[in-house]
Amino acid sequence: MESSSSPLKSNPTAEEETSSRRIQRLSLHLNPPPSENSAMEMATCAARAKLNVNTTQLSLLMRGKHRDIQEKVYEFFRSRPDLQTPIEISTEKHRELCMKQLLALVREAGIKAFKYVVEDPFVYFAIAEAAGSVDVSFGIKLGVQYSLWGGSVINLGTKKHRDKYFDAIDNVEYPGCFAMTELHHGSNVQGLQTLATFDPLTDEFVIDTPNDGAIKWWIGNAAVHGKFATVFAKLMLPTHDANGFSDMGVHAFIVPIRDMETHETLPGVEIQDCGHKVGLNGVDNGALKFRSVRIPRDNLLNRFGDVARDGTYTSSLPTINKRFAATLGELVGGRVGLAYSSVGILKIAVTIATRYSLFRQQFGPPKQAEISILDYQSQQHKLMPMLASTYAFHFATLLLVEKYSEMKKTHDEELVADVHALSAGLKAYVTSYTSKSLSICREACGGHGYAAVNRFGSLRNDHDIFQTFEGDNTVLLQQVAADLLKQYKEKFKGGTLTVTWNYLRESMNAYLSQPNPLTSRWEGEDHLRDPKFQLDAFRYRTSRLLQSAAVRLQKHSKNLGGFGAWNRCLNHLLTLAESHIESVILETFINAVKNCPDASSRAALKLVCDLYAMDRIWNDIGTYRNVDYMAPNKAKAIHKLTEYLSFQVRNITRELVDAFDMPDHVIRAPIGKQTPVEAYSEYIQQVGFQ
Numbered sequence: 001m002e003s004s005s006s007p008l009k010s011n012p013t014a015e016e017e018t019s020s021r022r023i024q025r026l027s028l029h030l031n032p033p034p035s036e037n038s039a040m041e042m043a044t045c046a047a048r049a050k051l052n053v054n055t056t057q058l059s060l061l062m063r064g065k066h067r068d069i070q071e072k073v074y075e076f077f078r079s080r081p082d083l084q085t086p087i088e089i090s091t092e093k094h095r096e097l098c099m100k101q102l103l104a105l106v107r108e109a110g111i112k113a114f115k116y117v118v119e120d121p122f123v124y125f126a127i128a129e130a131a132g133s134v135d136v137s138f139g140i141k142l143g144v145q146y147s148l149w150g151g152s153v154i155n156l157g158t159k160k161h162r163d164k165y166f167d168a169i170d171n172v173e174y175p176g177c178f179a180m181t182e183l184h185h186g187s188n189v190q191g192l193q194t195l196a197t198f199d200p201l202t203d204e205f206v207i208d209t210p211n212d213g214a215i216k217w218w219i220g221n222a223a224v225h226g227k228f229a230t231v232f233a234k235l236m237l238p239t240h241d242a243n244g245f246s247d248m249g250v251h252a253f254i255v256p257i258r259d260m261e262t263h264e265t266l267p268g269v270e271i272q273d274c275g276h277k278v279g280l281n282g283v284d285n286g287a288l289k290f291r292s293v294r295i296p297r298d299n300l301l302n303r304f305g306d307v308a309r310d311g312t313y314t315s316s317l318p319t320i321n322k323r324f325a326a327t328l329g330e331l332v333g334g335r336v337g338l339a340y341s342s343v344g345i346l347k348i349a350v351t352i353a354t355r356y357s358l359f360r361q362q363f364g365p366p367k368q369a370e371i372s373i374l375d376y377q378s379q380q381h382k383l384m385p386m387l388a389s390t391y392a393f394h395f396a397t398l399l400l401v402e403k404y405s406e407m408k409k410t411h412d413e414e415l416v417a418d419v420h421a422l423s424a425g426l427k428a429y430v431t432s433y434t435s436k437s438l439s440i441c442r443e444a445c446g447g448h449g450y451a452a453v454n455r456f457g458s459l460r461n462d463h464d465i466f467q468t469f470e471g472d473n474t475v476l477l478q479q480v481a482a483d484l485l486k487q488y489k490e491k492f493k494g495g496t497l498t499v500t501w502n503y504l505r506e507s508m509n510a511y512l513s514q515p516n517p518l519t520s521r522w523e524g525e526d527h528l529r530d531p532k533f534q535l536d537a538f539r540y541r542t543s544r545l546l547q548s549a550a551v552r553l554q555k556h557s558k559n560l561g562g563f564g565a566w567n568r569c570l571n572h573l574l575t576l577a578e579s580h581i582e583s584v585i586l587e588t589f590i591n592a593v594k595n596c597p598d599a600s601s602r603a604a605l606k607l608v609c610d611l612y613a614m615d616r617i618w619n620d621i622g623t624y625r626n627v628d629y630m631a632p633n634k635a636k637a638i639h640k641l642t643e644y645l646s647f648q649v650r651n652i653t654r655e656l657v658d659a660f661d662m663p664d665h666v667i668r669a670p671i672g673k674q675t676p677v678e679a680y681s682e683y684i685q686q687v688g689f690q
């Protein structure tokens, strides 16, 4: 049985260590170790070791500075049952309801999100998260209107576009779409085939879908509600040579698709419905085909490239690639928003699953009361590291939103590069983690987790596509890896590293020297819970992966060329990107602990942060062992400490999930309720019993 104090020791000297381990081994032969903790033993221990957490203080920290506006959203929907999404609803009705939710938010609750996309993205993401927790489809519908359609007009256009469209987008008079993806090209945006050909005679662009592969596909708001679309197309300019036209690369154009009065589809535009989906059925995704659709020259969103009346092209950026990068760079807000909302969904799922696990009881020692399922080590193993990750991601995505907001204000080049890679990495890492966790949470709640009323099914299905849209996760992680390799080369050229990558300078030197044989055996709790040890370990792994990836790429590129070599090392590169993102997440969490003003919250966060770090190190212990960065005794100590910390976190789990402060109507009955009696009675009534 564990004692309530830590199972681990302080660090011995090398000789002490050798002799103590010899004695330990001997004594193990004589006295075999006690059996693994039973759940009851843990529960007893739990009572003794409990940290005293001030939930109000912790909640203040976790609710964030824009909770007021989120409360307004929650309050509005709480007071309007007619606007709440029922469990069973047809696709058609769901789409209409989502539109009603959006209109009511703007026109009745008076919460206008669009201005925040530009002025204060932090507030915008807070509104989107709150909308998404009412119904994920509603959150995405809002995102399509303001971040995708509205964001493209504001960020890729100039003053004339803002003056003409801002108010009508804001009050949803102009519902719109963001039409980038085509049937044949999703991730490879540079492969888009839709054409926008300039006609100097009429001063118009002519939008064409040259073949069926170029039909715009999956376009949110297109099937039913959209009146406009920002269409991404290759800009073709007439030339006087034999070619006839010059391809200036992908640009964005505002194309009206439905009549403002009658809502009829406009001539030359064909719209089809992408149909019922696995999730997000409140969003009307459609397909768009264009046949010689004429739009005024002014409809080119001309911030990064413009066409004059005489057909002359001008741009402050010298190449197609640079213009393309600048255009996509302006769209990272969508990724930032998805990462942020994904953490919101993870908070909901973790809250439901841990609260349920606290009150649900199954089995117990003979002739004694049944125990809470959260007292089973396996249940703790499923949920406690997940709870710790939720906290970790909370701080990491806050950092991302802060950086993004700063970037929008300053347009600082270094920050742009930093936000680009960080948003790609965090979006990919967090949404993948949340997707897996939603299934684990469902399973952790047994059969009741499968009841639609308890939300896991809809959350899982709605969230699943977060891994694909706004950039497929596998593709995004490659962008992170590519950026790391670029930074790595810079380092050897003596150049500067951007802020997020700065740590590589030090850890790369550490990696290039041999692991320290003494510290690799340190197993004391103080050492393992020292942020320096934890960060060093994460960064060492990243540096090692980076250095070996660079060597492998160089080796393979001789025979396979750059593309082939990249593909040969692809899994390695993805691991590298994830490892880097984990380092950034841990660093942010450590800083959040350090800067936490309230002592009780700080102690709770430190515990959770340590669990996050230990769990990740333990997950990848093979890597550390392979290179002797950690000796067997240390690996064992890490495993033991991870279980111990899980168990400590379990003791304050109610406080930790309460601090998320998710409103009741978001955490549906029965398993969001505080007591089993309350919860089950509501559940029984919902099922139909009197």
Ligand SMILES: Cc1cc2nc3c(=O)[nH]c(=O)nc-3n(C[C@H](O)[C@H](O)[C@H](O)COP(=O)(O)OP(=O)(O)OC[C@H]3O[C@@H](n4cnc5c(N)ncnc54)[C@H](O)[C@@H]3O)c2cc1C
Pocket: 144, 148, 178, 179, 180, 181, 184, 185, 186, 187, 188, 217, 218, 219, 220, 277, 280, 285, 465, 468, 469, 470, 471, 472, 473, 474, 475
């Ligand atoms: C519900 C929904 C809503 C959407 N809304 C919109 C919208 O409003 N507007 C819009 O323009 N688009 C929208 N999309 C499209 C979405 O952005 C694309 O689906 C996404 O970009 C991925 O493209 P794809 O589907 O062509 O996948 P693909 O690019 O074909 O990817 C398929 C698989 O191949 C893998 N793969 C691809 N390239 C690589 C590579 N280089 N290395 C390794 N693996 C690779 C991917 O990891 C993935 O597993 C939406 C999609 C859905 C489903």
